Amino acid sequence: MSVLPNRDRQAERREATRREIVDAAWEIARRDGLAAVTLREVAAMIGMRSPSLYSHFDSKNAIYDAxxxxxxxxxxxxxxxxxxxxxxxxxxxxxxxxxxxxxxxxxxxxxxxxxxxxxxxxxxxxxxxxxxxxxxxxxxxxxxxxxxxxxxxxxxxxxxxxxxxxxxxxxxxxxxxxxxxxxxxxxxxxxxxxxxxxxxxxxxx
Incomplete structure (x- = not known):
């Protein structure tokens, strides 16, 4: 009987959140231009507090990097x-x-x-x-x-x-x-x- 490897659900949730942040940043950039991307705007778009973003990206440039x-x-x-x-x-x-x-x-x-x-x-x-x-x-x-x-x-x-x-x-x-x-x-x-x-x-x- 084969055993499936254990899923790292915490890592999966973290990666899903990172993707959501990046997707929100793209939506802002396409609507208002790249310079309009801010941590506050991204956080508001996905229903997250701005400080919470720092657990996923340590700066706005880190979001641009992604x-x-x-x-x-x-x-x-x-x-x-x-x-x-x-x-x-x-x-x-x-x-x-x-x-x-x-x-x-x-x-x-x-x-x-x-x-x-x-x-x-x-x-x-x-x-x-x-x-x-x-x-x-x-x-x-x-x-x-x-x-x-x-x-x-x-x-x-x-x-x-x-x-x-x-x-x-x-x-x-x-x-x-x-x-x-x-x-x-x-x-x-x-x-x-x-x-x-x-x-x-x-x-x-």
């Missing part, structure tokens, strides 16, 4: 699946990677800002929270390496071009597609510079 790690963990899981199913044509693969990150980013502006911009003065993610983003970058380098793009500077340029378009999208056409529509042209320009084969992506718009 949010940061959660966001990159979600994207890492998506990236692992996405990068495993890229188109074979190099230009199409580059465009697919750019669109995937673009779609993920515009779906949640607050999440994108925390993940990719220094939106919170004084906040630096912990090594543990930062680890999923490092894994994402490793996956990206591997995927681009399979396309023949091995120079780290070329990967940096790919990221800078996508990030620049995202910044313009958020600033000038939130909820629209003005800058999303530029992705094929931008990827074509990068592909031309890198001498990647294939017909221009722009002709398929």
């Amino acid at each position: 949010m940061f790690g959660q966001a990159w963990t979600v994207f890492l899981a998506q990236a692992e699946q996405h990068f495993a199913n890229l188109p074979e044509a190099p230009r199409e693969a580059l465009l697919a990677m750019a669109r995937h990150f673009f779609d993920f980013s515009v779906a949640d502006v607050a999440r994108y800002q925390l993940m990719n911009q220094r939106a919170i003065p004084g906040f630096v993610p912990s090594e543990a929270a930062y680890a999923p983003s490092v894994e994402v970058m490793a996956l990206l380098h591997q995927a681009m390496g399979r396309l023949g793009i091995t120079d780290p500077a070329d990967v940096d340029l790919f990221l800078a071009l996508g990030g620049g378009l995202l910044d313009r999208q958020f600033a000038n056409d939130p909820g629209g597609d003005r800058w999303t529509a530029q992705l094929p042209r931008v990827i074509d320009m990068l592909a031309d510079d890198l001498d990647l084969p294939g017909p221009p992506l722009r002709s398929r718009r």
Whole structure:
């Protein structure tokens, strides 16, 4: 007769409370902006006294840290699946990677800002929270390496071009597609510079 391991119900309740706190912080950030997250506001949202939060997070930045790690963990899981199913044509693969990150980013502006911009003065993610983003970058380098793009500077340029378009999208056409529509042209320009084969992506718009 097999015996199931004893459940640590106290640890389960503690983890559930931490998730509830983080979820409340995201709700505030998405509604009012990342800077609006406060211990008092989070506590009020989940029916807890502010001092009680300190038994789960020792500071507001600790909550941001959990949010940061959660966001990159979600994207890492998506990236692992996405990068495993890229188109074979190099230009199409580059465009697919750019669109995937673009779609993920515009779906949640607050999440994108925390993940990719220094939106919170004084906040630096912990090594543990930062680890999923490092894994994402490793996956990206591997995927681009399979396309023949091995120079780290070329990967940096790919990221800078996508990030620049995202910044313009958020600033000038939130909820629209003005800058999303530029992705094929931008990827074509990068592909031309890198001498990647294939017909221009722009002709398929």
